[in-house]
Each structure stands twice: as structure tokens, then as C-alpha cells.
Amino acid sequence: xxxxxxxxxxxxxxxxxxxxxxxxxxxxxxxxxxxxxxxxxxxxxxxxxxxxxxxxxxxxxxxxxxxxxxxxxxxxxxxxxxxxxxxxxxxxxxxxxxxxxxxxxxxxxxxxxxxxxxxxxxxxxxxxxxxxxxxxxxxxxxxxxxxxxxxxxxxxxxxxxxxxxxxxxxxxxxxxxxxxxxxxxxxxxxxxxxxxxxxxxxxxxxxxxxxxxxxxxxxxxxxxxxxxxxxxxxxxxxxxxxxxxxxxxxxxxxxxxxxxxxxxxxxxxxxxxxxxxxxxxxxxxxxxxxxxxxxxxxxxxxxxxxxxxxxxxxxxxxxxxxxxxxxxxxxxxxxxxxxxxxxxxxxxxxxxxxxxxxxxxxxxxxxxxxxxxxxxxxxxxxxxxxxxxxxxxxxxxxxxxxxxxxxxxxxxxxxxxxxxxxxxxxxxxxxxxxxxxxxxxxxxxxxxxxxxxxxxxxxxxxxxxxxxxxxxxxxxxxxxxxxxxxxxxxxxxxxxxxxxxxxxxxxxxxxxxxxxxxxxxxxxxxxxxxxxxxxxxxxxxxxxxxxxxxxxxxxxxxxxxxxxxxxxxxxxxxxxxxxxxxxxxxxxxxxxxxxxxxxxxxxxxxxxxxxxxxxxxxxxxxxxxxxxxxxxxxxxxxxxxxxxxxxxxxxxxxxxxxxxxxxxxxxxxxxxxxxxxxxxxxxxxxxxxxxxxxxxxxxxxxxxxxxxxxxxxxxxxxxxxxxxxxxxxxxxxxxxxxxxxxxxx
Numbered sequence: 001x002x003x004x005x006x007x008x009x010x011x012x013x014x015x016x017x018x019x020x021x022x023x024x025x026x027x028x029x030x031x032x033x034x035x036x037x038x039x040x041x042x043x044x045x046x047x048x049x050x051x052x053x054x055x056x057x058x059x060x061x062x063x064x065x066x067x068x069x070x071x072x073x074x075x076x077x078x079x080x081x082x083x084x085x086x087x088x089x090x091x092x093x094x095x096x097x098x099x100x101x102x103x104x105x106x107x108x109x110x111x112x113x114x115x116x117x118x119x120x121x122x123x124x125x126x127x128x129x130x131x132x133x134x135x136x137x138x139x140x141x142x143x144x145x146x147x148x149x150x151x152x153x154x155x156x157x158x159x160x161x162x163x164x165x166x167x168x169x170x171x172x173x174x175x176x177x178x179x180x181x182x183x184x185x186x187x188x189x190x191x192x193x194x195x196x197x198x199x200x201x202x203x204x205x206x207x208x209x210x211x212x213x214x215x216x217x218x219x220x221x222x223x224x225x226x227x228x229x230x231x232x233x234x235x236x237x238x239x240x241x242x243x244x245x246x247x248x249x250x251x252x253x254x255x256x257x258x259x260x261x262x263x264x265x266x267x268x269x270x271x272x273x274x275x276x277x278x279x280x281x282x283x284x285x286x287x288x289x290x291x292x293x294x295x296x297x298x299x300x301x302x303x304x305x306x307x308x309x310x311x312x313x314x315x316x317x318x319x320x321x322x323x324x325x326x327x328x329x330x331x332x333x334x335x336x337x338x339x340x341x342x343x344x345x346x347x348x349x350x351x352x353x354x355x356x357x358x359x360x361x362x363x364x365x366x367x368x369x370x371x372x373x374x375x376x377x378x379x380x381x382x383x384x385x386x387x388x389x390x391x392x393x394x395x396x397x398x399x400x401x402x403x404x405x406x407x408x409x410x411x412x413x414x415x416x417x418x419x420x421x422x423x424x425x426x427x428x429x430x431x432x433x434x435x436x437x438x439x440x441x442x443x444x445x446x447x448x449x450x451x452x453x454x455x456x457x458x459x460x461x462x463x464x465x466x467x468x469x470x471x472x473x474x475x476x477x478x479x480x481x482x483x484x485x486x487x488x489x490x491x492x493x494x495x496x497x498x499x500x501x502x503x504x505x506x507x508x509x510x511x512x513x514x515x516x517x518x519x520x521x522x523x524x525x526x527x528x529x530x531x532x533x534x535x536x537x538x539x540x541x542x543x544x545x546x547x548x549x550x551x552x553x554x555x556x557x558x559x560x561x562x563x564x565x566x567x568x569x570x571x572x573x574x575x576x577x578x579x580x581x582x583x584x585x586x587x588x589x590x591x592x593x594x595x596x597x598x599x600x601x602x603x604x605x606x607x608x609x610x611x612x613x614x615x616x617x618x619x620x621x622x623x624x625x626x627x628x629x630x631x632x633x634x635x636x637x638x639x640x641x642x643x644x645x646x647x648x649x650x651x652x653x654x655x656x657x658x659x660x661x662x663x664x665x666x667x668x669x670x671x672x673x674x675x676x677x678x679x680x681x682x683x684x685x686x687x688x689x690x691x692x693x694x695x696x697x698x699x700x701x702x703x704x705x706x707x708x709x710x711x712x713x714x715x716x717x718x719x720x721x722x723x724x725x726x727x728x729x730x731x732x733x734x735x736x737x738x739x740x741x742x743x744x745x
């Protein structure tokens with residue numbers, strides 16, 4: 001009965017699990033590599049000696065060897081113990097069992113710690129030794145029952161690597177290694193090391209390992225499914241190839257009766273083309289299949305090893321394999337197993353309608369008909385039609401018309417409010433399709449085009465619907481309260497996206513948050529001083545620079561209104577426009593009564609001034625506003641010369657544009673000026689009550705507002721960071737408000 005129970009336990013282990021893949025014999029001092037494959041220590045020594053490095057003979061992964069070579073690799077205690085039990089079982093069947101102590105009597109007990117079978121006489125001697133009293137002695141029946149029910153509990157202890165006479169009973173979390181009692185007092189003593197009972201740590205890791213094994217099963221199922229898909233595609237490809245090959249040969253036989261050897265040559269060429277395509281795809285699919293098979297083998301090997309270790313290994317064996325096994329399993333869990341076949345099974349022989357005209361039996365179609373979206377606009381204005389073109393390949397125009405008539409095309413536009421609208425589809429003679437739909441809502445729209453319930457190339461596509469060009473909204477009215485304005489001048493966009501307005505008539509500055517529709521007065525913390533702010537600029541660090549006209553100076557404060565410094569007293573007579581240049585960290589101030597531009601450093605040190613009164617090239621007459629473009633060029637509104645002048649950073653004149661008048665591109669008392677990301681220039685005209693847009697070289701582009709918008713003496717202007725082009729914010733001096741305009745694509 002004892003032999004039967006032992007055999008039942010050992011028969012659950014497959015023989016191949018105990019065989020070295022190098023020598024094809026049972027393991028001798030099995031060592032486990034980081035890839036979870038095990039080999040005999042002597043076999044690995046020979047491999048390293050011949051190759052100079054350690055490549056796993058199974059998966060070919062290269063592993064580094066620390067000092068000590070192969071001997072320093074982790075010992076697979078679990079496998080070694082199983083090999084020893086197999087050997088003992090075979091020894092038992094070869095001859096009758098005798099006591100492992102006296103070698104004479106029939107054994108009646110088994111010592112778990114010593115791993116020996118002893119007779120009653122030797123049992124008494126065994127129990128007499130004090131240092132052996134802790135050993136567990138079991139009757140054969142009890143031992144065999146334990147082997148069947150809980151094999152890990154009756155396996156011999158694993159000796160400590162440092163102290164072979166002691167069994168490992170603890171686990172050092174600091175070193176990630178099993179240790180013995182003596183280790184806890186020497187090499188792994190607290191507080192430098194933290195250790196716990198081995199069984200507690202093993203129970204915790206068993207739960208973690210069970211989860212990883214479940215993930216391996218899921219990954220393996222993905223590989224199985226992908227492999228099945230590839231095999232099915234390969235089967236369909238074989239079937240398709242044979243069918244099309246047969247069709248090609250049959251058609252060739254019908255035509256060949258009335259023609260010469262040329263047809264046969266044409267047939268051979270087409271067959272070769274068909275077969276080459278087939279062979280190429282088959283090779284690619286088989287290569288993919290091999291790769292998936294290798295992944296499956298790795299996953300199965302790791303899963304089986306972990307399963308066997310959890311079911312049949314004891315705590316020491318389990319934790320000895322933890323480090324390398326966990327790393328390898330996590331790598332396997334991370335690999336992608338669910339993949340589509342890299343080739344399709346489509347190939348078709350299209351017969352020629354008239355051999356004598358086309359000089360060929362037909363055409364080999366290697367790909368199915370494809371569809372793709374073309375000319376999808378990135379932006380569209382509210383209320384306008386969105387027009388999209390879909391092109392086709394591998395299809396004639398008559399097939400296009402048939403496709404349209406069969407209602408096989410689905411074209412839908414999803415609005416920001418989740419509502420869907422159908423697009424009108426029209427087939428054209430050139431083989432393309434046009435799709436149209438009118439935009440009704442501002443925001444991001446998603447356009448999906450499907451043929452036979454499948455998305456075409458480029459679908460879904462995104463189109464951003466923006467407001468129509470013109471006035472969107474206005475903020476403020478005449479008054480002294482928060483959100484009210486009195487004769488506003490300059491405006492600038494702050495770092496947090498708010499618009500800061502010079503509320504000159506109320507002697508203050510005021511924030512307007514356009515997105516949240518909130519307003520806040522900026523209280524300048526400098527009691528005893530009043531301000532008449534004209535224009536304002538913001539440095540990259542968020543500091544605010546504004547011209548105080550009455551005090552003839554520039555005030556610098558932080559975004560909370562705390563005054564940091566003043567400068568310009570003594571040089572400035574009538575400071576108006578101001579611009580901070582990020583390119584050279586200079587501050588440019590337009591001094592209207594001095595007819596020049598004053599230049600200061602970031603901290604207010606006067607550097608120079610340029611220009612003088614006049615109407616000549618580079619001369620100014622009451623300059624009003626100033627801005628600095630992305631190249632560092634200084635753009636000045638030359639108010640009484642009715643033009644815009646552009647200087648480089650050092651004040652050298654580059655060019656001018658604009659002339660006195662009210663026609664497109666003409667100017668009358670230009671005031672506020674600003675540039676966008678593309679260095680286009682926007683100009684407010686105090687006398688013409690409008691805003692015009694010019695390119696970076698001064699070429700007129702368009703008028704931003706319209707007469708019905710009712711601008712009255714616009715002064716300040718800035719551009720928001722709204723996508724895609726930025727909204728234009730204008731200080732409407734005469735109407736005591738700011739107005740926001742949008743631009744068209």
C-alpha cells in the first residue's frame with residue numbers, strides 16, 4: 001500500500017519535467033536560469049566553456065554570470081528533490097527495502113528531516129540523540145498519506161547556502177534570500193536586515209504567484225486565439241489560391257484554342273505572379289505563426305513550472321526560485337499576444353474582357369478595393385457646408401455608381417452634443433465620392449465614413465467648427481463698479497489667459513476672464529498714488545508693465561498688484577504704448593510728445609531712444625502704440641503720419657506701410673497695434689472706427705470688424721490663445737467696453 005501511495009504522488013509529475021534538455025538524462029544538481037529553464041550544472045559548465053557566454057539552449061536568451069560562474073546560479077531544490085524521490089522509488093522496485101541505518105532490518109518509520117527509512121531499533125537510537133529529537137518520525141502509512149495529501153509538508157528541509165548543517169527557516173526581505181537561524185544572528189542580523197518566518201513569506205508569495213499564473217493563462221489564451229486566426233487565414237489563403245489558380249487555368253484553356261504560344265507565355269507569367277504573391281504571404285504568415293508558437297511555448301513553460309512549484313514544492317524551494325521566476329513571468333505577462341494576421345487572404349484573377357485588345361488574359365488583383373478620405377478640412381465656420389472627398393482604388397467608375405446605389409456607404413457626423421447627422425453622398429464620374437453636411441454647432445465634430453460597415457482609411461476624421469468671423473460678445477459698460485469701464489485704453493493677455501484692461505477713466509486696471517465671464521479690479525498696492533494707465537504689457541515671468549501718463553513713468557507690479565519698481569522719470573514726457581520684448585528682455589515705450597521710442601532694460605535702466613519728429617523714413621509724429629514681433633522687430637503705430645513703421649531691435653528702420661484714408665489698407669490715426677503667432681499685424685484706427693489685419697510685410701488681408709459692430713474710437717487690442725487662430729479683443733474707448741471678434745480660417 002505504501003508503494004502504491006508513493007507511486008500515485010510521483011506519477012503526477014511528467015518524466016520530461018525531470019530531464020535535462022542538454023544531456024537528455026535526469027538532472028544532476030539542477031540549476032535554474034532567469035528564463036525559468038533548468039539544466040544540469042555540469043552541462044551548463046560545458047556550454048559556457050565552449051561558447052564563452054551563457055545562452056539558454058532552449059530560448060536562446062543571453063544571461064550574464066556574476067562572480068563564481070555557473071555555480072552561483074540558483075539551485076533548483078524542487079527539481080533536485082523530485083529526481084531523488086524518483087531514484088529512491090526505482091531503487092525500491094529493484095530490491096526489497098532495508099533500513100537506511102543498519103542495512104539489515106525492515107524499516108518501519110520515516111524521518112522527514114533526514115529523508116531516511118529506519119527500523120524500530122534504529123528509531124530508538126535516533127530518538128536518543130538530543131539534537132535529533134526535533135526531527136519528525138512518521139509511520140509509513142502516515143508518511144504515504146502525507147505524500148498524497150500534502151507532499152510539500154514531508155519533503156526534507158533545504159540546507160542553508162552559508163551554513164549547510166542548518167535548514168533554512170527564515171526569509172530575509174532585505175537580501176531577498178532564504179536564511180537559517182544562524183544567519184539571523186550573523187550575516188542577516190537586525191536592524192540592518194529584516195527577516196520573517198519562511199512559511200509566512202511563502203504563503204504570501206503563493207497568493208501573488210497564483211495571480212500571475214492567472215495572467216499567464218489569459219496571455220496564453222490570447223496566443224492560442226491569435227494562432228487559430230493565423231491558421232484559419234492560412235487555410236483560407238490555401239483554399240483561395242487553389243480556387244483562383246483553377247479559375248485562371250480554366251479561362252486560359254478556353255482562350256488558348258484560337259491563339260498562339262504567346263497566350264501560354266502570358267498564362268505562365270500570371271501564374272508565377274499569383275504563386276509569388278501566395279508564397280510571399282505564406283512565408284510571412286508562417287513566420288508570424290512561428291513567432292506566436294514560440295511565445296506560446298514560453299508562456300506554457302513558465303505556467304507549468306509555476307504550477308508544479310506551487311503544487312509540489314515546499315516553501316524553501318518556492319522562495320529560492322522567486323527572484324528569477326518573478327522577473328521572467330512579468331516579462332512574459334508584458335508581451336503582446338493578441339495580434340491580427342499580418343497578411344490577408346485576398347487574391348483574385350480578373351479576366352480580360354477582350355484578349356485581342358488588352359493583350360493579356362487578365363489581371364491578378366493582390367489587394368481588395370480600398371477607400372480613403374481626402375480633403376478633410378481641419379476647420380469650418382458655423383453654418384457653412386463641410387465637403388469631404390472619398391477616393392477609391394481597385395474599382396471602376398461603374399462599380400462606384402453601383403456601390404452608391406446599393407447604399408453601402410454610411411457617412412455620419414457626430415456633433416459635440418452627441419447628436420448625429422447624415423452626410424449627403426454623391427458618386428462622381430472620376431471614381432470619387434463627395435459628402436456634404438451643414439454645420440450647426442460650435443465645437444469638435446467627428447465624421448465617420450463606412451463602406452460595408454467598415455471604416456475607410458482616414459475615418460473617423462475630426463473637424464473643428466468655429467464661430468463665423470465677426471463680433472462674438474462684449475464686456476463692460478460705463479461705470480465705476482467691477483466689470484464696468486470708463487474710457488478704456490490698452491489691453492493685454494496675461495499668463496493665466498485673462499485680459500488686463502487699462503480702465504483709464506477710473507484710474508485703475510481691471511482683469512476680465514473671458515472663458516469664465518468673471519471680472520476683478522487689480523488693486524495696485526502703492527497708497528497715496530493715483531494712476532492714469534494708458535497701455536500695458538506683460539513679461540514672460542508674469543510681471544505687469546504699464547505707462548502712467550500723468551506721472552510720466554512706467555509702473556512695474558506683479559499679478560497681485562504689488563508695485564515692484566518705477567522707471568522712466570526724467571526721460572519720458574508723454575508715455576503711451578509699451579511692449580516687453582522676450583527676445584532681448586528690453587522694454588520699448590512710445591513717447592508721443594517727444595516723437596520717439598524710449599528703450600529700457602528689464603529692471604528699468606535707460607538704454608537709448610530712437611527716431612525723431614517728422615514724416616520722413618523712420619521719423620515719427622506722435623507715436624501711439626508699440627508691439628514686438630517674434631523676430632524682435634518693433635512695430636509702431638505712427639498716429640499723425642497715419643502709418644505703421646517697423647524697426648529692428650536697435651531702432652533701425654526696416655519698412656513702413658499704410659497711407660492716410662479710409663479705404664482697405666489705408667489708415668487714419670492708428671492707435672492700438674498687436675501681432676499674432678504668424679506675425680500678422682492688427683491695427684486699431686481711432687478715426688476710422690475699425691480694426692484691420694495686415695501680414696508681416698504690411699500687405700492688407702482683411703477688416704476684422706464690420707460697420708454694424710459699432711466700434712467708436714478703438715484704442716487697445718490684444719489676441720487670446722483660443723484655438724485655432726485666437727480671438728481679437730478690442731478696447732472700445734467711446735463705448736466704454738471691450739469687444740471680442742473671431743477670425744475665419
